[in-house]
Amino acid sequence: MLECQVHGAQDLRVRDVPMPRPGPGEVLVRLGAAGICGSDMHYYFHGRVGQFVIREPLTPGHEASGVVAALGDGVQGLSEGQPIAVNPSRPCGRCPACREGRENLCSQMRFLGSASVFPHMQGIFREYFVMPASQCVPLPAGALTDISLGEIAMSEPLSVALHSANRAGPLMGRRVLITGSGTIGCMMVMAARLAGAAHITVTDVVDHPLSVARQVGADQTVRTDQLPAGATLAGLVGEPDVAFEVSGAPAALSTCLETVRRGGVIVQVGTLPAEGMHLMANQIMARELDLRGSFRFGNVFEQAVAAIARRRVDVRPVLSGQHPLTQAAQAITLARDKTQSMKVQLIAG
Numbered sequence: 001m002l003e004c005q006v007h008g009a010q011d012l013r014v015r016d017v018p019m020p021r022p023g024p025g026e027v028l029v030r031l032g033a034a035g036i037c038g039s040d041m042h043y044y045f046h047g048r049v050g051q052f053v054i055r056e057p058l059t060p061g062h063e064a065s066g067v068v069a070a071l072g073d074g075v076q077g078l079s080e081g082q083p084i085a086v087n088p089s090r091p092c093g094r095c096p097a098c099r100e101g102r103e104n105l106c107s108q109m110r111f112l113g114s115a116s117v118f119p120h121m122q123g124i125f126r127e128y129f130v131m132p133a134s135q136c137v138p139l140p141a142g143a144l145t146d147i148s149l150g151e152i153a154m155s156e157p158l159s160v161a162l163h164s165a166n167r168a169g170p171l172m173g174r175r176v177l178i179t180g181s182g183t184i185g186c187m188m189v190m191a192a193r194l195a196g197a198a199h200i201t202v203t204d205v206v207d208h209p210l211s212v213a214r215q216v217g218a219d220q221t222v223r224t225d226q227l228p229a230g231a232t233l234a235g236l237v238g239e240p241d242v243a244f245e246v247s248g249a250p251a252a253l254s255t256c257l258e259t260v261r262r263g264g265v266i267v268q269v270g271t272l273p274a275e276g277m278h279l280m281a282n283q284i285m286a287r288e289l290d291l292r293g294s295f296r297f298g299n300v301f302e303q304a305v306a307a308i309a310r311r312r313v314d315v316r317p318v319l320s321g322q323h324p325l326t327q328a329a330q331a332i333t334l335a336r337d338k339t340q341s342m343k344v345q346l347i348a349g
């Protein structure tokens with residue numbers, strides 16, 4: 001079976017390795033689809049994500065669906081041939097964060113396809129992988145029969161958006177601004193709609209992702225780089241109650257801080273630069289804004305699987321192509337091109 005490994009910056013190797021065997025409580029999964037995420041691109045192009053540096057060969061990937069290929073001893077509730085979504089989070093369950101129900105903040109988190117720990121947590125860019133049964137989430141009753149494994153693999157990015165929506169508080173009847181229209185921005189549109197948002201504006205500086213945002217339910221889209229001189233976003237779209245900053249661009253956070261209404265909420269979802277950021281901090285004080293972080297996701301993964309499997313949200317406009325594992329490097333390069341790609345996925349073969 002084939003496995004992708006990143007050895008360092010722009011050094012990705014696909015090799016043939018023996019088929020793994022599931023131990024007690026584990027499941028052997030054949031890859032259905034594996035989404036290429038920003039962190040996977042960083043590992044491939046730079047050999048690192050922020051301070052997480054590759055110190056041994058790393059198999060990237062944390063957004064997977066698959067089919068149960070074999071069961072280890074003692075696994076119940078799953079059967080061979082069954083489609084599943086993979087929950088990439090493995091919190092410890094014992095630390096203070098876990099015990100207060102904030103397991104995404106677990107100090108011992110083991111997250112698939114990550115060099116945050118050593119030995120690294122190996123990911124799912126491989127034909128088959130072994131997973132604890134607890135991380136294999138079956139489709140719920142009422143799943144549509146024509147749901148694809150590509151759609152199911154979007155459960156992880158949808159979970160990120162559902163968690164961010166929860167961080168914002170109630171969205172029913174609220175006006176929402178989303179800065180950044182990539183995959184997570186579009187999943188954020190879906191999450192805000194599920195939560196009852198009355199009006200959703202999405203901004204970006206590229207046309208293609210904004211057209212996808214409109215397909216998945218954005219009411220209004222704006223190129224912030226093309227605002228007329230002297231015009232403000234608030235003047236154009238009104239003052240939103242809640243803003244989600246998804247792009248990670250400092251200018252977009254400034255837009256959120258000056259556009260959201262007095263007493264409004266801003267949720268930071270994207271990764272901002274590590275250094276050299278100018279923050280309009282007095283906006284937070286003088287207009288009593290709540291600026292909140294959102295990191296990965298808490299206990300929402302099953303909800304995400306159910307919403308996709310029943311097509312309460314339709315993720316298909318966000319899927320822009322599938323490529324075999326043998327073309328992983330080309331696919332990662334394609335995924336980086338925002339003028340044509342949204343979510344690019346790898347498939348087994």
Ligand SMILES: [Zn+2]
Nearest residue numbers: 037063156157
């Ligand atoms: Zn991801």
Ligand SMILES: [Zn+2]
Nearest residue numbers: 092095098106
């Ligand atoms: Zn923990």
